[in-house]
Amino acid sequence: MAGPDGLSLESVRNSLIRQEDTIIFSLIERSRYPICPLLYDDKSSLIADASGSLLESIVKGTEATQAKFGRYQSPEEHPFFPENLPESLVPPRSSPNVLHPAAASININKMIWDMYTNQLLQLFASEGDAEDYACIGVCDLQCLQALSRRIHYGKFVAEVKFRDAPEDYTQAIRAQDRDALMKLLTFENVEEMVKKRVAKKAKTFGQEVTLSEDEYNGKYKVDPAIVSRLYEEWVMPLTKHVQVEYLLRRLD
Numbered sequence: 001m002a003g004p005d006g007l008s009l010e011s012v013r014n015s016l017i018r019q020e021d022t023i024i025f026s027l028i029e030r031s032r033y034p035i036c037p038l039l040y041d042d043k044s045s046l047i048a049d050a051s052g053s054l055l056e057s058i059v060k061g062t063e064a065t066q067a068k069f070g071r072y073q074s075p076e077e078h079p080f081f082p083e084n085l086p087e088s089l090v091p092p093r094s095s096p097n098v099l100h101p102a103a104a105s106i107n108i109n110k111m112i113w114d115m116y117t118n119q120l121l122q123l124f125a126s127e128g129d130a131e132d133y134a135c136i137g138v139c140d141l142q143c144l145q146a147l148s149r150r151i152h153y154g155k156f157v158a159e160v161k162f163r164d165a166p167e168d169y170t171q172a173i174r175a176q177d178r179d180a181l182m183k184l185l186t187f188e189n190v191e192e193m194v195k196k197r198v199a200k201k202a203k204t205f206g207q208e209v210t211l212s213e214d215e216y217n218g219k220y221k222v223d224p225a226i227v228s229r230l231y232e233e234w235v236m237p238l239t240k241h242v243q244v245e246y247l248l249r250r251l252d
């Protein structure tokens with residue numbers, strides 16, 4: 001049942017389903033380009049005097065602009081480089097914060113960055129180089145932000161699950177028992193559906209649309225099996241990790 005603030009398991013699951021579209025489209029966009037290793041190289045001399053990789057500079061610069069316009073006032077958004085972000089110029093949000101205040105201390109973007117640059121990219125982008133650094137970096141930024149939003153949305157999922165069964169969760173939280181919390185919040189049947197649905201979406205969104213009535217039997221823009229694997233091995237485990245981290249602090 002929805003709480004007075006409108007939060008319900010159905011509404012948070014619907015949001016996760018909608019976010020699948022954003023993630024898959026951003027992967028499709030990124031897969032148009034080769035990996036382009038120079039973008040991620042800390043020692044590349046692509047821009048003089050910059051510390052870190054070119055992607056880091058692109059993400060830091062974009063986050064600074066977005067912070068000024070209030071992006072990180074939203075509890076759904078988490079910066080990759082929270083240090084030294086400028087103050088927001090827009091007035092604070094009026095919507096009530098439905099999360100426990102401890103939620104603000106959870107940001108696993110470093111893990112997401114490492115997973116994306118060291119493991120995921122290699123799965124869906126081809127080997128090689130290109131000079132469209134800005135376009136490719138912006139595609140990476142979009143993938144990273146979409147994955148980060150989805151994974152940190154685990155805070156909302158956890159809040160709703162806690163409200164639905166406060167006694168069960170309270171016991172595990174008081175004991176700071178990660179395994180018990182993981183067991184309580186895991187729904188294997190939902191995870192199976194997620195894996196199947198994202199593969200189906202990758203097929204639907206990633207085919208070449210023609211006017212022919214024949215069934216599509218061409219190549220998909222991103223491999224549906226890889227999208228499913230991405231969810232199984234990284235996206236869902238990290239979302240559950242965020243859920244556990246949030247619940248451990250839920251009674252602070």
Ligand SMILES: C=C(O[C@@H]1C=C(C(=O)O)C=C[C@H]1O)C(=O)O
Nearest residue numbers: 157185186187190191194236239
């Ligand atoms: C997000 C939820 O919690 C867990 C994580 C899931 C996910 O990341 O998609 C799916 C099912 C659950 O095991 C949920 O129950 O919807």
